[in-house]
Amino acid sequence: SAVISQKPSRDICQRGTSLTIQCQVDSQVTMMFWYRQQPGQSLTLIATANQGSEATYESGFVIDKFPISRPNLTFSTLTVSNMSPEDSSIYLCSVAPRFEQFFGPGTRLTVL
């Protein structure tokens, strides 16, 4: 299994500002994934982050809005830039080291 921690667990931010979310895994993994869960909705994959290369973004998500860093095999950050109320969501990171995808506890973001 994999144990994932995220910081912060929640935050309230003003529109136009940016927030960086950290994701730490207790083991080395090749890929890390960032998902968004909007209120009352399902999870949507934002991007896949590989160590040492640019993240791969899904349709509808762009690097300027959601820049991602992956400096090593156990850590990644997702920044939500120039936030608007529509960015209010739970952001989750996940890893899939072996036949199962594990999710972090999520970061609950509220944008006012």
Add this chain to the structure above:
Amino acid sequence: AQSVTQLDSQVPVFEEAPVELRCNYSSSVSVYLFWYVQYPNQGLQLLLKYLSGSTLVESINGFEAEFNKSQTSFHLRKPSVHISDTAEYFCAVSDTGFQKLVFGTGTRLLVSP
């Protein structure tokens, strides 16, 4: 691209009654199927998964799901639910292994006494 349909947004049942949560996915040559559960104020946990082999898979807490390729379905069932089963259940599919998952919209199971 893969898609997942969970037809019921909410399923209310009484304790000890049977329940079925429906999940259909768009067709693909080969897929991997998952059910995740999210208890109130908790993170996502894997409930069960179909990778290959037997089409009937079971979880440790009495849930089971059957992979039906002809109907492209992966419905979740439990013969007798408990109050503690109250949660949001998400069906997910991947056609690229265990990496990119496409989730359904979720079904909220509400178990009452």
